[in-house]
Amino acid sequence: MDQQPRILVVDDEERIRRLVRMYLERSGFLIDEAEDGEVALHKALNQPYALIILDLMLPIIDGRDVCAQVRQHQETPIIMLTAAGDEVNRIHGFELGADDYVVKPFSPRELVMRVKALLKRTGETEFHRPDLQQVLTFPGLAVHIDARRVEVFDQEVSLTPKEFDLLVYMAQRPDKVFNREELLRDVWNYQFYGDQRTVDTHIKRLREKLGQASDDVSRYIVTVWGVGYKFEVPV
Structure with missing residues (x-):
């Protein structure tokens, strides 16, 4: 090889x-x-x-x-x-x-x-940190960071690399609200350029793919109007 x-x-x-x-x-x-x-x-x-x-x-x-x-x-x-x-x-x-x-x-x-x-x-995502879990588990959702695999109620969901990175980044910090500039900077590595609608499009696709397996899990991706997005699991 x-x-x-x-x-x-x-x-x-x-x-x-x-x-x-x-x-x-x-x-x-x-x-x-x-x-x-x-x-x-x-x-x-x-x-x-x-x-x-x-x-x-x-x-x-x-x-x-x-x-x-x-x-x-x-x-x-x-x-x-x-x-x-x-x-x-x-x-x-x-x-x-x-x-x-x-x-x-x-x-x-x-x-x-x-x-x-x-x-x-x-390859080896920058989101890996010793203090963060390598398998993120929520009701109906499992995100295997090292294997780059997402399962919704034991059904594997196929995500693009950037969709996966976006999900991991937000799911590792539940309830934190991220504006689009933060997501572009940390997920896309854009600091002074980048179309913020890039974020909106990927969020939309991520929700749709999760929603194909479970509407409830797709609702973990929450829009905070006028600010950005967050990952939130209802109590």
């Missing part, structure tokens, strides 16, 4: 693929490329990748469809590349299961930073 993480870079512009490859290889990653959605989907479903960097607008099969089809089979972290101002498509990308997005034109150094941050979260 490769000692270095292997990343799939998908973009129809050779110039962008070459630039991204150069910066990621300098940071120690192994890179595969795809120039259209059909090739990308074939590679993504037939070879394990640590992460996929996926352009939204692609020939043959567009990035949204690639993302949706990948998500039907696996939870590989996905960073979307989107055009500046393409807000609707960015939000739709999150709804399909993307974990992060980078707006074109982008800084290659920022992209590398986001790749490293996302891989750090999906």
Whole structure:
């Protein structure tokens, strides 16, 4: 097996693929490329990748469809590349299961930073601390932090890496209210940038997935209007 993480870079512009490859290889990653959605989907479903960097607008099969089809089979972290101002498509990308997005034109150094941050979260999460439990248990809900597994009434619920991190972060601190800036900073590693609607979209998806197994468990994620969100288990 490769000692270095292997990343799939998908973009129809050779110039962008070459630039991204150069910066990621300098940071120690192994890179595969795809120039259209059909090739990308074939590679993504037939070879394990640590992460996929996926352009939204692609020939043959567009990035949204690639993302949706990948998500039907696996939870590989996905960073979307989107055009500046393409807000609707960015939000739709999150709804399909993307974990992060980078707006074109982008800084290659920022992209590398986001790749490293996302891989750090999906590998050995920074939320692990000796004073915090590695299995979080609540009525009907068990969150296995080391195994990155969530069970609702013994039914496993499949979450994307970022959805899992968000759940763990909030569940480790029940009743604490988090504003969107805090969640972007601590879960996404964004300090001075990041769309706060990213948080809202992931909260919505997290509730929906928990709700498919139990409406009661989905209500543990509480909206505090005008402030943010908290994890609360009714007494």
